[in-house]
Amino acid sequence: MRFDSLIDSVGRTPLVGLPRLSPSTDVRVWAKLEDRNPTGSIKDRPALWMIQEAEKEGLLAPGCTILEPTSGNTGISLAMAARLKGYKLICVMPENTSDERRQLLRMWGAEIISSPAAGGSNEAVRMAKELSARNPSWVMLYQYGNPANWRSHYETTGPEILDDLPTVTHFVAGLGTTGTLMGVGRFLRERVPGVQIVAAEPRYGELVYGLRNVDEGFIPELYDESVLTTRFSVGSADALRRTRELLATEGIFAGVSTGAALHAALGVAAKAVKAGERADIVFVVADGGWKYLSTGAYEGTLDEAEERLEGQLWA
Amino acid sequence: MAIEVRIPTILRNYTDGAKAVSAEGKTLEELIGNLESRHPGIKDRLVDQGNLRRFVNVYLNDEDVRFLGGLGTPVTDGDTVTVLPAVAGG
Numbered sequence: 001m002r003f004d005s006l007i008d009s010v011g012r013t014p015l016v017g018l019p020r021l022s023p024s025t026d027v028r029v030w031a032k033l034e035d036r037n038p039t040g041s042i043k044d045r046p047a048l049w050m051i052q053e054a055e056k057e058g059l060l061a062p063g064c065t066i067l068e069p070t071s072g073n074t075g076i077s078l079a080m081a082a083r084l085k086g087y088k089l090i091c092v093m094p095e096n097t098s099d100e101r102r103q104l105l106r107m108w109g110a111e112i113i114s115s116p117a118a119g120g121s122n123e124a125v126r127m128a129k130e131l132s133a134r135n136p137s138w139v140m141l142y143q144y145g146n147p148a149n150w151r152s153h154y155e156t157t158g159p160e161i162l163d164d165l166p167t168v169t170h171f172v173a174g175l176g177t178t179g180t181l182m183g184v185g186r187f188l189r190e191r192v193p194g195v196q197i198v199a200a201e202p203r204y205g206e207l208v209y210g211l212r213n214v215d216e217g218f219i220p221e222l223y224d225e226s227v228l229t230t231r232f233s234v235g236s237a238d239a240l241r242r243t244r245e246l247l248a249t250e251g252i253f254a255g256v257s258t259g260a261a262l263h264a265a266l267g268v269a270a271k272a273v274k275a276g277e278r279a280d281i282v283f284v285v286a287d288g289g290w291k292y293l294s295t296g297a298y299e300g301t302l303d304e305a306e307e308r309l310e311g312q313l314w315a
Numbered sequence: 316m317a318i319e320v321r322i323p324t325i326l327r328n329y330t331d332g333a334k335a336v337s338a339e340g341k342t343l344e345e346l347i348g349n350l351e352s353r354h355p356g357i358k359d360r361l362v363d364q365g366n367l368r369r370f371v372n373v374y375l376n377d378e379d380v381r382f383l384g385g386l387g388t389p390v391t392d393g394d395t396v397t398v399l400p401a402v403a404g405g
Contacts, residue, residue: 069403121403144403176403201379206324209400213325214360217370217401231379233372233397 007084010037010044011156015164015282020249021262027272027279029265030165031252032157035288039073039080039104042157042286046179047077049152050141051085059139062086067138069093069128071121071176071313072101073287074143079108090138092128094120096207097313100291118210120313122218143177145221153183161188161282168192169272172265172283174257174315175199175231178223180284185227199231200264202239202257202315232267234260236309240302242266243289247298255287256297257315286315318346318390321397329357343373344386346396361398362386370401 003009013036022028034042054060065088068078075091082089089110093101096117105112113131115124125144132140143149161168161184171188173180178199185197211217236256243259246252265283272279289298296308317337322330330336338353340346351358361371366386373380374397380388390396 119402125403203397203399204402209323209325209402211325211400211402214368214370214400218403219370219401220403225381228382230382233374233377233379233399235377 005084006038007048007081010048012160013037015161016252018246018250021246021266023269023273027269027277028281029262029269030280030282031246031250031285032161032282033252033285034157035254035285037077039076040288040290041073041077042180042284043073043077044080045152045156046143046146046149046177047074047141048081049148049155050143050146051078051081051087053146053148053151054139054141060087064088065090065135065138067092067128067132067135067140068143069115069121069124070143071124071315072097072105072291074177075110076101076104076108078141079105079110083109090131092124092131094124094313096120096311098291099294104291117311118207120204120208122211122216125218143179147222149177149179150183150186150222153180154187155183158184158187162191165280165282167280168195168282169279170196170198170265170268170281172198172200172261172268172281174261174284174286175201176257176315178220180286182222182224182227189227196229196268197227198264198268199228200261201231201233202260203233203235204313205236205310207311208313232264234263236314237302237306238263239314240297240305240309243297244302247289252285253289254285255289255292255314256295256309258283258285258287260315261286317392319395320346320350321395323399325400326357326360326398329354329360340390342386343375343380343384343388343390343396346390347386372399372401373397374399 014033018029037044067090069092092113095114115127188195239259242262261283338350
């Protein structure tokens with residue numbers, strides 16, 4: 001494979017079978033390895049589409065400043081693209097995110113504004129909206145509401161999965177901005193009768209839900225409930241256990257949110273076995289484990305790792 | 316036997332600080348009604364005009380009840396119901 005530049009090499013990631021974790025030859029689980037993107041996460045796809053759309057619409061020109069609320073991966077993808085294209089990037093990031101994410105962002109030249117840990121990404125979104133209002137020349141791409149986010153998956157991730165596995169029956173991914181599930185979900189629903197679209201939503205420690213009242217909650221503008229078949233909440237204990245299981249049984253070194261997606265995928269697989277149905281279940285490996293080493297997710301007992309992850313944003 | 320209901324931090328002022336309480340009912344709606352009789356005021360934080368509040372997520376054994384049947388979702392002894400506010404990811 002040859003590309004004109006790093007940016008051109010986004011996507012076309014491998015889909016690999018999990019022969020040891022799949023319950024049978026009729027019920028198979030497949031991993032879409034999105035860590036094989038230029039900056040190591042699935043977010044390279046939406047980040048580039050959002051930038052390219054903004055360029056097409058004339059919102060962005062070299063020298064412009066991009067502002068984005070992000071818990072990490074989107075920021076890292078934007079930072080790489082911004083560096084190559086001559087933009088300045090400011091990320092608003094919750095302070096309870098891993099040190100590796102901060103180091104990577106700084107390496108690519110991004111400026112980081114920290115938002116309070118309590119409230120998680122809600123606070124980052126709120127702060128970024130305030131900053132955007134006060135600095136009208138800055139361009140906020142806003143991954144939570146930018147249609148280019150889900151379009152990137154509708155145009156690339158979805159078609160890749162269907163090309164590689166025309167017999168796909170289920171698609172499982174983490175729920176954050178909802179872009180992956182909305183884009184791949186819409187694409188597969190149009191082409192695969194009966195396909196099931198399953199969300200795995202991270203359930204963090206209590207600090208992250210530290211709102212003042214329930215009406216301060218946040219639902220991404222991109223979210224359309226009708227695209228999903230169902231939605232599971234996966235706690236850090238299950239996510240960690242599955243992340244380690246994936247490495248131990250199939251050799252895949254993934255980030256913690258992948259463990260949450262795998263947990264939901266294996267739940268779906270068990271249900272198919274029980275019902276005596278055939279299934280080809282694709283789940284997303286959103287990133288590799290590298291950025292989470294300092295969180296201690298891979299060391300010691302699961303209880304210890306879970307304790308260390310308390311209050312951290314791991315997806 | 317009863318159903319365990321996990322309460323998020325912001326609603327624990329209704330449960331004397333308890334992280335989890337038990338309640339009874341055959342459906343989620345009945346369960347919330349029963350919860351209200353034990354912890355007055357909590358129902359209004361969860362339900363608005365006969366529907367779950369927009370920023371409240373309720374999970375039955377980790378599955379979002381909006382995909383199971385909403386307030387009409389059947390519940391049985393031994394189930395776990397988790398209430399969480401909707402927060403951003405990404």
